[in-house]
Amino acid sequence: MTARPHISILVVAAGRGSRAGGGLPKQYRPVAGRPLLAHSLEALCRAAPDASILPVIHSDDLGLYSQSVAALDRSYAARLREPVFGGATRQASVRAGLEALASGPSAAPEIVLIHDAARMFSGEALLSRALDAAIAHGAAIPGIAVTDTIKEIDSSAGVVATPPRSNLRAVQTPQAFRFDLILEAHRQAAAAGQDELTDDGAIAEWAGHRVHVFEGEPGNMKVTSAEDLVLAEARFIRELPDIRIGQGYDVHAFGTGDHVWLGGVKVPHDRGLVGHSDADVLSHAITDALLGALAEGDIGSHFPPSDPQWRGAASKIFLAHAAERVRARGGMIANIDATLICERPKVGPHRDAIRESLAAICGVPAERVAVKATTSEKLGFTGREEGMAALALATVRLPM
């Protein structure tokens, strides 16, 4: 198997967004509650898990940039290199980024993908095509067939040419290159005073390289105008994953015994909980929360108390089943938050063990599982220590 090349992604975000208007540069304008740049960076982090990412920003925008990074998941933010400052044109900003990659603390990449921060819908398939094309051709850009007829015009003569549409492509980013090729092409163009080229493909072309065009994506829009921001927001909201919240509640009475089961952990107590199964009130509430999020009935409909096979059963079977239902629907459990209501036993000393146990049963990290406890101030059935109650919420993310 050939080793994967070392890849960097340069994200140019130093423009002023004058065509979009609205005060802030467009890459910092909110889209669905977060700066546009946070969406673009997140899309790249998701689509290219191995690549390091170098943002190129304007020197006036450090505060805005930090706010965008703060809106990212920490694991994504950790993948970003220290930003470098861009120049007065896109071309100058790209060159600043390439020079930083060439002279930075880590080895220069073999392949560089150059991407507009203003494009927030770049997915894995597009990045993968870009990478393959750069490896195969050295210089490659994504293009889509144009569907409008394009005219070349002159202000005095009007239309001067109608180029055959079948040969025209609207090109996008990421544009992908062998790093040494595009760095040298940018240096040569700058030295020759050629500083108004609007994409990196044009720079490679100017330097005499054959530039390959691979299939772009119609959805890979560049936010340029104020209308584009509105379209991007609408599209982002339409593509949001299906986030579900489920709730569960359960009660079991105390009876004789020397322990209770809580979240799959045996907790010593001077009484036990009575139930058809092991009466793990916490696991039951969470099972119902997960099934509730899926709108797939409740614990009783999956494991009828009338069925003798569940007599004395370990409740982790029920909970693992509910978690498996989430996975079977292509989803993931985002978090579980549960509260036990009892005077005794004290839950605090067992909390971490219970969280670990629930996390293992559900197949999620323990940091996504919260277990809390409260008394009812000696009021009601829990206050009189006649039984225990548990409440649970689960957030589940399903594919659209």
Ligand SMILES: Nc1ccn([C@@H]2O[C@H](COP(=O)(O)OP(=O)(O)OP(=O)(O)O)[C@@H](O)[C@H]2O)c(=O)n1
């Ligand atoms: N001096 C510049 C100009 C542009 N860009 C970046 O290049 C991408 C594509 O440029 P464009 O959409 O034209 O952005 P702006 O230059 O900001 O827009 P405008 O021309 O409307 O001012 C954007 O992500 C933009 O931030 C850049 O890094 N440095």
Ligand SMILES: C[C@](O)(CO)[C@H](O)COP(=O)(O)O
């Ligand atoms: C690089 C680019 O996005 C390819 O379509 C485009 O040329 C950028 O042009 P802009 O005027 O800087 O938006």
